[in-house]
Amino acid sequence: MTRIEEARQTLLETDVNLKMEEIQTEEAYGRVIAENITAKTEVPSFRRSAYDGYAVRREDLKDASKEYPVTLKVRETIPAGSRGKFPVTEGTAARIMTGAMVPEGADAVVKHEDTRFTEKEVCFFMPAGAANIVDAGEDIKQGVSLIRKGKILGAADTAVIAGQGMSRVCVFQKPRIAILSTGNELTEPGQELVKGKIYNTNPFLLAGYVQKYGMIPKDYGIVPDETDVLADRIQMALNDNDMVITTGGVSAGDFDYVPKVMELIGADILFHRIPMKPGGAMLAAVKDGKVILGLSGNPGAAAVGFLHIGLPYMKKLCGRNDIHLTKAQAILAGPFEKSSKVTRILRGTAKILEGRLVFEQTGNQKNGAVSSMMDCNLLGEIPAGSPALPAGTEIDVYVV
Amino acid sequence: MTRIEEARQTLLETDVNLKMEEIQTEEAYGRVIAENITAKTEVPSFRRSAYDGYAVRREDLKDASKEYPVTLKVRETIPAGSRGKFPVTEGTAARIMTGAMVPEGADAVVKHEDTRFTEKEVCFFMPAGAANIVDAGEDIKQGVSLIRKGKILGAADTAVIAGQGMSRVCVFQKPRIAILSTGNELTEPGQELVKGKIYNTNPFLLAGYVQKYGMIPKDYGIVPDETDVLADRIQMALNDNDMVITTGGVSAGDFDYVPKVMELIGADILFHRIPMKPGGAMLAAVKDGKVILGLSGNPGAAAVGFLHIGLPYMKKLCGRNDIHLTKAQAILAGPFEKSSKVTRILRGTAKILEGRLVFEQTGNQKNGAVSSMMDCNLLGEIPAGSPALPAGTEIDVYVV
Numbered sequence: 001m002t003r004i005e006e007a008r009q010t011l012l013e014t015d016v017n018l019k020m021e022e023i024q025t026e027e028a029y030g031r032v033i034a035e036n037i038t039a040k041t042e043v044p045s046f047r048r049s050a051y052d053g054y055a056v057r058r059e060d061l062k063d064a065s066k067e068y069p070v071t072l073k074v075r076e077t078i079p080a081g082s083r084g085k086f087p088v089t090e091g092t093a094a095r096i097m098t099g100a101m102v103p104e105g106a107d108a109v110v111k112h113e114d115t116r117f118t119e120k121e122v123c124f125f126m127p128a129g130a131a132n133i134v135d136a137g138e139d140i141k142q143g144v145s146l147i148r149k150g151k152i153l154g155a156a157d158t159a160v161i162a163g164q165g166m167s168r169v170c171v172f173q174k175p176r177i178a179i180l181s182t183g184n185e186l187t188e189p190g191q192e193l194v195k196g197k198i199y200n201t202n203p204f205l206l207a208g209y210v211q212k213y214g215m216i217p218k219d220y221g222i223v224p225d226e227t228d229v230l231a232d233r234i235q236m237a238l239n240d241n242d243m244v245i246t247t248g249g250v251s252a253g254d255f256d257y258v259p260k261v262m263e264l265i266g267a268d269i270l271f272h273r274i275p276m277k278p279g280g281a282m283l284a285a286v287k288d289g290k291v292i293l294g295l296s297g298n299p300g301a302a303a304v305g306f307l308h309i310g311l312p313y314m315k316k317l318c319g320r321n322d323i324h325l326t327k328a329q330a331i332l333a334g335p336f337e338k339s340s341k342v343t344r345i346l347r348g349t350a351k352i353l354e355g356r357l358v359f360e361q362t363g364n365q366k367n368g369a370v371s372s373m374m375d376c377n378l379l380g381e382i383p384a385g386s387p388a389l390p391a392g393t394e395i396d397v398y399v400v
Numbered sequence: 401m402t403r404i405e406e407a408r409q410t411l412l413e414t415d416v417n418l419k420m421e422e423i424q425t426e427e428a429y430g431r432v433i434a435e436n437i438t439a440k441t442e443v444p445s446f447r448r449s450a451y452d453g454y455a456v457r458r459e460d461l462k463d464a465s466k467e468y469p470v471t472l473k474v475r476e477t478i479p480a481g482s483r484g485k486f487p488v489t490e491g492t493a494a495r496i497m498t499g500a501m502v503p504e505g506a507d508a509v510v511k512h513e514d515t516r517f518t519e520k521e522v523c524f525f526m527p528a529g530a531a532n533i534v535d536a537g538e539d540i541k542q543g544v545s546l547i548r549k550g551k552i553l554g555a556a557d558t559a560v561i562a563g564q565g566m567s568r569v570c571v572f573q574k575p576r577i578a579i580l581s582t583g584n585e586l587t588e589p590g591q592e593l594v595k596g597k598i599y600n601t602n603p604f605l606l607a608g609y610v611q612k613y614g615m616i617p618k619d620y621g622i623v624p625d626e627t628d629v630l631a632d633r634i635q636m637a638l639n640d641n642d643m644v645i646t647t648g649g650v651s652a653g654d655f656d657y658v659p660k661v662m663e664l665i666g667a668d669i670l671f672h673r674i675p676m677k678p679g680g681a682m683l684a685a686v687k688d689g690k691v692i693l694g695l696s697g698n699p700g701a702a703a704v705g706f707l708h709i710g711l712p713y714m715k716k717l718c719g720r721n722d723i724h725l726t727k728a729q730a731i732l733a734g735p736f737e738k739s740s741k742v743t744r745i746l747r748g749t750a751k752i753l754e755g756r757l758v759f760e761q762t763g764n765q766k767n768g769a770v771s772s773m774m775d776c777n778l779l780g781e782i783p784a785g786s787p788a789l790p791a792g793t794e795i796d797v798y799v800v
Contacts, residue, residue, distance in 0.1 A: 025589060026619065029608040044598055044768070052651070079625075081585030083596040098651065099585050099697065101596045139769040146771070155608020156773035159601040159699060163770060167590025185481030185499050189425060190567025196483040196501045198444055201559040208429040208555020219426065225479075251452070251498060297499065299559060328752045352728045355794070357752050368444070369539040370563060371546070373556035394755070 003275055004309065004343055010270045011284055011313035014291055017242075018319045019173040028158050031171040032214065032319045037147040042137035043163050047102040050132045054093040054115060054122050055084075055106035064124045069116075071123045078103065093122055102133050109133055139163075150321025152214065172319030177210045178237035179203045180220045182230060182248040182258065183297050188222065201370055202247040202295075202302050209306055214318050225249075227257050231264045238290050242317060245306070248297030251281040258283060258294045267292055275342040275384065278367040279304035291317075299370035304345045307400045308379055326399040330359040336382065336389045346380035347372045348397070359397050376400065403675055404709065404743055410670045411684055411713035414691055417642075418719045419573040428558045431571040432614065432719045437547040442537035443563050447502040450532045454493040454515060454522050455484075455506035464524045469516075471523045478503065493522050502533050509533055539563075550721025552614065572719030577610045578637035579603045580620040582630060582648040582658065583697050588622065601770055602647040602695075602702050609706055614718050625649075627657050631664045638690050642717060645706070648697030651681040658683060658694045667692055675742040675784065678767040679704035699770035704745045707800045708779055726799040730759040736782065736789045746780035747772045750797070759797050776800065 001009065020034040049055065056072065064070040072093040078084045080099035088094055088105035095117075096102065096109060108128035116123040140146065146160055147153075153161075153171075161169055179202075186200040187193055200222055207217035218241060223233050230249075237244045249258040250272070262269055267287035274280045278301035283294035293310050295302040308325075315323040336346065346365055351358040359380050363372040379398045382389065389395070401409065420434040449455065456472065464470040472493040478484045480499035488494055488505035495517075496502065496509060508528035516523040540546065546560055547553075553561075553571075561569055579602075586600040587593055600622055607617035618641060623633045630649075637644045649658040650672070662669055667687035674680045678701035683694035693710050695702040708725070715723040736746065746765055751758040759780050763772040779798045782789065789795070 026604060026607065029604075029611050041593075043771075045593065046595060048598075048768070050767070052656075080583055081597055098656075099583065099598070134766070134768055138766060139764060139771050147774075153608075154774065155605050155612060156699075156703070156770055156776070158608050159605035159770050160774060162589040162604040163599050163601045165589050165591075165593060165599050167588070183480055183499065188567070189562040189565050191565075193441075193445065193565060195446060197481055198448075198499070199563050199565055201563045204426060204562040205555050205559035207426065208553075208558050211429050212555060256452075256498075299556075303556070329755050331755065352757050355729050355731065355756050357755050357757065364539060366534070366538060367450070368448070368534055370556055370559050371443075371540050374547075374554065374560060376556070 002343065007271050007274050007284070007309050008312050011291065011310065012316060012323070014270070014286055014313065015289060016317050017289060020170050021173050022168050022170050025158055025161050025167055025169050028153050028161065028169050028171060029155060030214065031153055033147055033149060033151050033153055034170040034172045034319060036145065036149045037161060037164065039140050039142050039144050039146055040164055042142040043140035044134060044136060044138065046136050048134040049096045049098055049100050049102055049109045050134050051109055051111045052097050053109045053111040053132065055088055055096045055102050055109050056093045056128060057088055057090065057105060058108050058128045060090060061110070061124050061127045064126055066125050069123045069125050071121050074117070074120055074122050095122070107131065148321060150319055152320065175215045175242040175314070175317045176218060176240070177215050178218050178220055178241040178244045179206050179210070180233055180237060180244065180246045181222045182225060182246060183222070184225045186222045201299055202297065205299055205303060205370060205373065206245055206247070206306060209303070213311065213314060215314065225257070227261055227264060230257070231261045234261060234292065235265055238287060238292070243290055243314070244292045246292065246294045247302050250283045250294045250296060262292065274309065276308070277340070277342050277344050279308065279345065280342065282309065296367070298367040300347070300372065301367045303370070303373045304379065308345055308398065311400070328357060328397050328399070329394050330357040330378070330380070330397045332380070332389060332391050332393045332395060333358045333360040335391050336361070339388055340382045340384060340386045343384045344382040346382065347376040348378045348380050349375050350378045350397070359395060402743070407671050407674050407684070407709050408712050411691065411710065412716060412723070414670070414686055414713065415689060416717050417689060420570055421573050422568050422570050425558055425561050425567055425569050428553050428561065428569050428571060429555060430614065431553050433547055433549060433551055433553055434570040434572045434719060436545065436549045437561060437564065439540045439542050439544050439546055440564055442542040443540035444534060444536060444538065446536050448534040449496045449498055449500050449502050449509045450534050451509055451511045452497050453509045453511045453532065455488055455496045455502050455509050456493045456528060457488055457490065457505060458508050458528045460490060461510070461524050461527050464526055466525050469523045469525050471521050474517070474520055474522050495522070507531065548721060550719055552720065575615045575642040575714070575717045576618060576640070577615050578618050578620055578641040578644045579606050579610070580633055580637060580644065580646045581622045582625060582646060583622070584625045586622045601699055602697065605699055605703060605770060605773065606645055606647070606706060609703070613711065613714060615714065625657070627661055627664060630657070631661045634661060634692065635665055638687055638692070643690055643714070644692045646692065646694045647702050650683045650694045650696060662692065674709065676708070677740070677742050677744050679708065679745065680742065682709065696767065698767040700747070700773065701767045703770070703773045704779065708745055708798065711800070728757060728797050728799070729794050730757040730778070730780070730797040732780070732789060732791050732793045732795060733758045733760040735791050736761070739788055740782045740784060740786045743784045744782040746782065747776040748778045748780050748797070749775050750778045757797070759795060
């Protein structure tokens, strides 16, 4: 296991306290389901007509032709949502609408445009072709596993749940994630920028990711560079949230006091620093069963720390069953011209060119760059010790 | 142009009335931006130190070695967020923290762990290596186009906007989409299912897609199969929404009266029926500048009509600049064993196998099946007139 995998794994081994709630199925889109859904009823639950036409016995039409048409007596009309009163017996047919229950005895539906009909009789000019019947259970068979606990419910998932007659469904509560920024150089957007200061962009970046992955962000603002103030603020955030993310103050400098604060509040440090660039200057700790993730103050590095190290744990915190990063192999669209002493994470985007997955770098790969995260949907991983890589090199990529 | 492309195009030619609103940047994740963002200020706006260390003149250290270290006088300490009082001149250095403004005169920062220092002096044992300075404009240069009007704002987009000091941003209002279900066979989930009836799953399916693509669904429930009731209900929905979607009642049967209702309310029909399977039984009409999309009552067909025909128009309605379907080529993972008289749309999922895009069918491809939409993220298009296709055939696919 690499130290990157170890860091992910250490986080994943932290227990989570999942809370459930029951909601209306119509509110369930995008939520993580907290129960397994097994088909209690087959769908459809009866034989349905696929077209407007006539429900017949094939046997009755087997000799029908243009020269010798077959005429059947129409005993009733069955609109969708109704069931017929009579079975279809020799010499009879039922007029039937799309979706209506095919009456007993009938084994085919002939489209009405292929017939000539009056109110009482219908005339056929050839044997029945396709059955035009949707069999009971054609879409969903009784007893099959439909949706596994821990899935993010997509549009069709909510429809399948509704198709089982369920107007309510059990989901996991969305985790609440506190975001604290440290750094005396930070100014809130909307305020005037004094020379030497920068706008605080990390809470926007991280709150966006928090939402993207189905959690609720809460911004605790910029905390002054004072150990006891930060300790208080982190403790407050821990009380009201399921996880706390800080930015800044995690490298080796004098003012990098997040590790000291962890000690002060009695949090157990899981790891501090990973041999990874960018984002290696990060820390994870646990207090009261809740994780504190201390990310770099550099936005590019913070994003990589969040996505490449923290995300599997956060997916677990959501109750998801697909917590591991989605990994694939892709080809570098352009060269990467630096050698990599430690594992290097590149920000890029997926292209499909001639059916092949291609990794295209999204610009500036430096620690502080946030612009290169704008269209990033793939992180590329270059192993420690790699030389400069030419275009066309295959690398491991992770979907984000 | 195929008739499928024509149908999409006809819808796209309908004018839309886009409404804007100004919101807090922290609320902007996932919204469609209604303005172009150009960099007013470069980011960072000044030269920043990449590490904790000493800001120096390279010239002063050029002869430094273990045997002959160079000692400089430390004139001040510059924490992040502050600017120094003095330029760095010959024989002097400034102690500097990560992110702080590099003082004039300095052209490199030496990491503090590579030095020996007291409060007043610092000692260097080799010439300066890397500059360790983040140049002004390294992430974002002044005047560059950052975000184009019509983009869905991702996490890093909101961070880039915040980095420009903008606490508010102009976005398009989310379109409101009414969903009406027709069909006497329909029962709401949660109620008892009488034989011959089915649960109404389409509003769940369509409301899910509506949300997925950034719009607001409103369910108008099941409308009884009476022309004047449906006409009233559609008119009511048109008044309060930007678009109306109906399901059912669009094929050729007696009870398929959506086309008649369009006439009744004075809507202009844009098209009715497309040679496409499933989903070809669909209709589009315009009234008061608003589109009414009449989809099949069969969920699989409704989904294909929504995604493959209606979606580009709906993206336009959102104000998006990327309205066209994302098309690629992929290889069939398994055979498709039917020949296709008209264009056939297959539901499937994207896999990357050995770096190649592969299309894997997600089960039952029939009109009524909704289970096969559950993990569908790719629609495959098989051209009209195709024979049965073996595994490995390359087909056009569309990302949904």
